[in-house]
Amino acid sequence: MPLTVSTGHHSVAGLRPRNEDFVGMVTPGEPELSCKGMVLAVADGVSGNEGGREAAEYVVRGLLTDYYATPDTWEVTTALDKVLVAMNSWVQQQGSVRRELAGMATTMTSLVLRGRMYYSAHVGDTRCYLLRDDELQKLTQDHVWDRPEMQHVLTRAIGLDSHLVIDHGMGELRVNDVFLLVCDGIWASLTEYDLTDYLKQVSTGKLGSEAACEALCTAALKAGSQDNCSAVIARIDSLPEGELRDAISELHALPVPPRLKPGQTLDGYAIEEVMHTSQTTVLYRVSEPFHHRQLVLKTLHPDKANDVQERSAFAHEAWLAKRVVARFFPQVITPDQRNYLYYLSTWHAGASLQQRLEAGQHFTIPEAVAYGGKLVRAIGALHRRSILHRDIKPANVHLGDDDEIRILDLGVAQSGFDSQDGQGNASHSMAGTPSFLAPEQFQGAAPSRSTDLYATGVTLYYLLTRHFPYGEVEPFQRPRFGEATSPGRYRPDLPHWLENVLLKAVARDEADRFETAEEFLLALERGAAHPLPPPQIKPLAQRDPLATWRMLAVLSIVANVLMLYLIIAR
Structure with a gap:
């Protein structure tokens, strides 16, 4: 099921001689809908002459056109930034070249709906609201002076300054969410209670999106608005990636x-390279002639074609991959037609951390900290979606030529949604690479956020030292964990604060590690300014109670033998 949205818009001049607002939207079909999403925008021109209207119209039209011309590999926020910064330069240039347009500028609020996520970009005092579960949330903050006499004086607008700062927001979509993009001509005249009432009617279907926009403009003018009135409404009717059971049934x-070779085609995609082959899957780099882009096609190994369990696991992986819509992951692309079992994702130039290490790349301390922060953010993005990766390691972390970190391979990932469908990889069996598994997993403990964070810590430790904190663990080995080796032993230039962060991340006891990705990230960002204390060496009785009792037993035996000897000697 694709993303479906009911949209509407309305804009009137009101009591003003001309309408300096401009609204617009693009609701594309596939594959643009899955790749780029749909865009909605409202702008309110700022000027005492015709320049305000021209700025508003140019920015909205330019955004709706140029956003879809940006590379598919760019993140939504990156694409919006690039386009709006270019718009800002143009507006400033026009205002300085043409006297009649002097001082032209515009506020702008845009919304991108893609997959199961929304992204907002905002400058000025237009607003974006979200009605969810009958509660109204204001997703943007007005860029105006906070002094009472200057409440309508903008501090930010497109064209106001050569340096444009854009506010970005993002979140997960839900069915029946209702978004409202609106100018100050409406929100300054109507209360949030009034806005909530109209949006509730849209949510329940009593009022269509188009009719609701017109009703809001009319109500604002009746309430005394002296300004232009414009509104855009979008109601989420359905979301992609249905239940896991449905995805598995479809792919089965x-x-x-x-097995394909370079030069062959599959559903119109030209095979360019066999990227990787494992016992269960095959990865190809393919080209899509129509959009002139390269993609990654992942499918099951032909030897597993009749393996029901592997088919279900692959469907589960494809389902999860479509859910993680964020810059930290390759994005799944929905094909126009699919006649075989596979899924497509964006291809990014670069290499995994493991490949870079094997090629002899040396990572400096600042590089490792920067990439480590991005990796921890990515783990946090997974955990917020109730997904455990279960196999974080350098080979599954891609460093792109664009300097972005992306997590690969959700083949053994586990999700909080597995149980609701009775499918997927819900097993608590030990999965992953032994040297990156947390100690408790060798005792049969279930995977958790803590085990993902442990593997992340080991990955950073290995990236800096090319060693493991507890030594390399071979498959089928049941290791005994003592104290982690300080990374400074292998990397003397490592600052003490970073040593402490790594040792906390890879602590043997789960209670001594970071509880969340956010806590881990904060420790990396604070660095030497607020260093973590060094880990405390616990008494032997706490570190290894069994060894303590064994030692006491040995001492007791020795003491008894000695006493017996003394008695006999008398």
Whole structure:
């Protein structure tokens, strides 16, 4: 099921001689809908002459056009930033070249709906609201002076300054969410109670999106608004990636493609390279002639074509991959037609951390900290979506030529949604690479956020030292964990604060580690300014109670033997 949205818009001049507002939207079909999403925007021109209207119209039209011309590999926020910064330069240039447009500028609020996520970009005092579960949330902050006599004086607008700062927001979509983009001509005249009432009617279907926008403009003018009135409404009717059971049923009916070679095609995609082959899956780099882009096609190995369990696991992986819509992951692309079992994702130039290490790349301390922060953010993004990766390691962390970190391979990932469908990889069996598994997992403990964070810590430790904190663990080995080796032993230039962060991340006891990705990230960002204390060496009785009792037993035996000897000697 694709993303479906009911939209509407309305804009009137009101009591003003001309309408300096401008609204617009693009609701594309596939594959643009999955790749780029739909865009909605409202702008309110700022000027005492025709320049305000021209700025508002140019920015909205330019955004709706140029956003879809940006590379598919760019994140939504990156694409919005690039386009709006260019718009800002143009508006400033026009205002300085043409006297009649002097001082032209515009506020702007835009919303991108893609997959199961929304992204907002905002400058000025237009607003974005979200009605969810009958509660109204204001997603933007007005860029105006906070002094009472200057409440309507803008501090930010497109064209106001050569340096443009854009507020970005993002979140997960839910069915029946209702978004409202609105100018100050409406929100300054109506209360949030009034806005909530109209949006509730849209949510329940009593009022259509278009009719609600017109009703809001009319109500604002009746309430005394002296300004232009404009509104855009979007109601989320359905979301992509249905239940896991549905995804598995759909993919079970598709045949596994044969082993392919460069030069062959599959559903119109040209095979350019066999990127990786494992016992269960095959990855190809393919090209899509229509959009002139490269993608990654992942499918099951032909030997697993009739393996029901592997088919279900692959469907689960594809389902999860579509849920993680963020810059930290390759994005899944929905094909126009699919006649075989596979899924497509964006291809990014670069290499995994493991490949870079094997090629001899040396990571400096600042680089490791920067990439570590991005990796921890990515883990946090997974955990907020109730997903455990279970196999974080350098080979599954991609460093792109654009300097972005992306997590790969959700093949053994576990999700909080698995149980609701009775499918997927819900097993608590030990999965992952032994040297990156937390100590408690060797005792049969279930994977958790803590085990993902432990593996993240080991990954950073290895990136800096090329060693493991507890030594390398071989498959089928049951290791005994003592104290972690300080990373400074292998990397003397490591600052003490970073040593403490790494040792906390890879602590043997789960209670001594970071509880959340956010806590881990904060420790990296604070660095030497607020260093963590060094880990305390626990008494032997706490570190290894069994060894303590064994030692006491040995001492007791020795003492008894000695006493017996003394008695006999008399």
